[in-house]
Amino acid sequence: MRISAGRLDFKELNKRVKAAPGNVEIEECYGQRFIGSGLSGKTVIINGTPGNALGAYLDGATIIVNGNAQDAVGDTMNDGRIIVDGSAGDALGYAMRGGRIFVRGSAGYRTGIHMKQYQEKKPVIVVGGRVGSFLGEYLAGGLIVVLGLAGESESQSAPVGNFTGTGMHGGLLFIRTEQALENLPAQVWAQDAKSTDLEIIVPYVNEFAEYFKMDAAEILQGRFQVLRPNAKNPYHQLYTAN
Amino acid sequence: MAVNYLYPEYEVARNYDRCIACRVCERQCANEVHEYLPDANKMTCDDSKCVNCHRCVSLCPTRALKIVRSGNTYKENANWSRKTIDELYKQAGTGGVLLSSMGNPEDYPVYFDKLLLNASQVTNPSIDPLREPMETTVFLGAKPQDIRRDNFGRLLTDIPPHLKLSMPVMFSAMSYGSISYNAHESLARASEALGIFYNTGEGGLHEDFYKYGKNTIVQVASGRFGVHKDYLNSGAAIEIKMGQGAKPGIGGHLPGHKIVGDVSRTRMIPEGSDAISPAPHHDIYSIEDLRQLVFSLKEASNYTKPVIVKIAAVHNVSAIASGIARSGADIVAIDGFRGGTGAAPTRIRDNVGIPVELALASVDKQLRDEGIRDNVSIVVGGGIRSSADVIKAVALGADCVYIGTAALMALGCHLCRSCHGGKCNWGIATQVPKLTKRLNPNIGFKRLVNLMTAWQHEIKEMMGGMGINSIESLKGNRLMLRGVGLNEKELEILGVKYAGE
Incomplete structure (x- = not known):
């Protein structure tokens, strides 16, 4: 079913998306928020720019954006896929518990903060370009891969901002860069990814490359650094019972 | 040693x-x-x-x-x-860092104890609740601003979703993890029997308790533990926790050794993993951002459930509540500095926040002054100890109250304030099997029902004495209150006259 979003109010648009019997293609999306909240069992293709909180609580549906997305994509997402053929805003995948998000371009501040995993649920975010500060803050589980593809040759800095992995206590961060990662917090332990580490990300880089028609092998040839929580400096404060 | x-x-x-x-x-x-x-x-x-x-x-x-x-x-x-x-x-x-539990025990003024209720004498007859019908039912949610009709003159009744309560009391948010399975079962069953609500806290909802969904408020906090679509749709309302009276401005940290068994499954995080709730929601830095979370929850639950925003009572509470009332939320919950906790740094608990009585009076006045009081219902918690406190809170402008400590005391809590140790001998604030089995939910539920039934009788008695037969007529009715031992500023904020005036 095709829906022309145009100047439709977000409530009306989302009502139609939910009510549609099968897959949905939204044309002329001009920033309508909350598309695909809690959605399962269908594919939604969006041509244009969806507004904030795209795919919040997503529960199994696939969302494909042909354009840029805004803030809070995949907030508390439980399952499914979000593919953004463009860039995404801040707080991408906040507190995400399952499913996969692929962004061809860059993402903003606070990407993947407080992601967690549980049993078979293991959230994955792959960002093709750069991300802002606070990447993977409070990370408790899951996998975030930043590929730094968008113009690293022009840029002399790593494709992440400040405070990467602050408060990290689970999960893995992979960052593809030739640059040294500086100013990492004490809770994070960084090293060059070994081949066994890279095996973890190969299927997701392949999937990323397939969506955006890139060469996965070429991407994987770059230098990847892997960030893990440093068990010697756990994120806690010493308390005294009073 | x-x-x-x-x-x-x-x-x-x-x-x-x-x-x-x-x-x-x-x-x-x-x-x-x-x-x-x-x-x-x-x-x-x-x-x-x-x-x-x-x-x-x-x-x-x-x-x-x-x-x-x-x-x-x-x-x-x-x-x-x-x-x-x-x-x-x-x-x-x-x-x-000193760690404590339960509410602020320090010697700060308790304003409820400095407010006295009115009663009818001669000119306005009191009502005998044993003989006359007395209405304690309340509805929580946004009230329509005006009456709307369709083209045929028929009344349009598609009002926003509401919670219906048999009396203006609910059990406040206490997570599974901070309290035991049996404590949760007692609260859930009592809520069902009484026609009120209990609140999951931020630890998710145990699968056994989905059947009490009609009487459950599910909470969404900064850690989003256990939050998924089924959870959001299982309860009667969704509460966004922005703050807690016992520890305003700081988050929560349930240590990994408490994330065991069912607690791990319910929170949907691995056993032994720390459960960290950051102090702020890192996607909410403004009222506009809050509005976004409110509406994403409404979208996910198809606008069928009221959304509550819970904040701690702090200095600018009335301005904050005004923002919340404009955010699309249906209910604002205000938690005073006496509110309990399973663990909080002592210095925060004992020094941060303000009394809920002052916060409530100030919020109610601000929302009325701005003409947006009907946008939201007001629920207050953090210091409600008796039916008299409930009545006084309603007269100061509350639609309903939350009780936490009082409910736990009905289950056997003796206020030893050692919840953070995890070895509660009464089987409430612990996950140790040999301790949790000490709390029999068949007895616990009955004791909660007893307490609330007794309070309801007392509420009716006090209403009857004032010549009021519906709790709605008492809401914000400060003429029914007089102050003693209060200075002029306190009277001004509370909006009450001195006794004798």
């Missing part, structure tokens, strides 16, 4: 004429205070481990035990109290 300078605050006073050395106290104390000396065939004890929870006192079959204040004293000093000195020694010994 290293010298720690600390002398026990309490002593276990045992009457050996009565003690039969049956060892009940020894078996009941998870803190291992009591010990049996076989050679002497008598009991002894280590007072330093006692938290004064009264489990042994209550279960001693011969009433041989009582807990008394230790007579030991430091040199008297009006500036350095015993508490202050002991806390300093603890920190000098460990380097740790």
Whole structure:
């Protein structure tokens, strides 16, 4: 079913998306928020720019954006896929518990903060370009891969901002860069990814490359650094019972 | 043992004429205070481990035990109290942040105790609740601003979703993890029996309790633990937790050793993993951002459930509540600084936040002044101890109250304020199986129903005395209140006259 979003109010648009019997293609999306909240069992293709909180609580549906997305994509997402053929805003995948998000371009501040995993649920975010500060803050589980593809040759800095992995206590961060990662917090332990580490990300880089028609092998040839929580400096404060 | 300078605050006073050395106290104390000396065939004890929870006192079959204040004293000093000195020694010994539980116990004013209710005499007859119908039902949610009709003149009744309660009291948010399965079952069953609501807290909802969904408020906090679509749709309302009265401005940290078994499954995080709720929601830095979370929850639940935003009572609470009332939220919940907690840094609990009575009066006035009072219902918690407090809160402008500590006391809590130790002898604030089984949900649920039924009778009696037969007519009716022992500024904020005026 095709829906022309145009100047439709977000409530009306989302009502139609939910009510549609099968897959949905939204044309002329001009920033309508909350598309695909809690959605399962269908594919939604969006041509244009969806507004904030795209795919919040997503529960199994696939969302494909042909354009840029805004803030809070995949907030508390439980399952499914979000593919953004463009860039995404801040707080991408906040507190995400399952499913996969692929962004061809860059993402903003606070990407993947407080992601967690549980049993078979293991959230994955792959960002093709750069991300802002606070990447993977409070990370408790899951996998975030930043590929730094968008113009690293022009840029002399790593494709992440400040405070990467602050408060990290689970999960893995992979960052593809030739640059040294500086100013990492004490809770994070960084090293060059070994081949066994890279095996973890190969299927997701392949999937990323397939969506955006890139060469996965070429991407994987770059230098990847892997960030893990440093068990010697756990994120806690010493308390005294009073 | 290293010298720690600390002398026990309490002593276990045992009457050996009565003690039969049956060892009940020894078996009941998870803190291992009591010990049996076989050679002497008598009991002894280590007072330093006692938290004064009264489990042994209550279960001693011969009433041989009582807990008394230790007579030991430091040199008297009006500036350095015993508490202050002991806390300093603890920190000098460990380097740790002091951790406490339950509500602020310090000697700050309790405004409920300085407000007195009115009653009818001669000119406006009082009502006898045993004879006349008295309405204590309340509806929580946004009230329509005007009456709307369709083209045929028919009334449009598609009003926003509401919660219907038999009386203006709900059980406040306490997570599964901070309290036990049996405590949650007691709260859930009592809510169903009473026609009120309990609140999951931020620990998710145990699968066994989905059946109480009609009487459940599900909470979404900054950690988003256990939050998924089924959870959001299982309850009658969704509460966004922005703050908590016991620890405004800071988050939560349930240590990994408490994330075991069902608690891990319900929170949807691995066993042994720390559960960190950051102080702010890192996607909410403004009222506009809050509006976004409110509406994403409404979208996910198809606009069928009211959304509550819970904040701690802090200095600018009325301005914050005004923002919330404009955010699309249906209910604002305000938690005062007396509100309980399973664990909070002592300095935060005892020094941050403001009394809920002042916060409530100020919020109610601000929303009325701005003409947006009907956008939201107001729920207050953090210091409600009795039906009189409920009535006074309603008269100060609340639609409903939350009770937490009072509900736990109905389940056996003796306010020892040691929840953070995880060894609650009453089976409430613990996950240790041999302790949790001490709380029988069949009895716990009945005691909660008893308490609320008694309060409801008292509420009707007080309403009847004032000549009011519907709790809605009491809402914000400050003429029914008079103050004693309050200064002019306090009276102004509360919006009440002095007794005799």
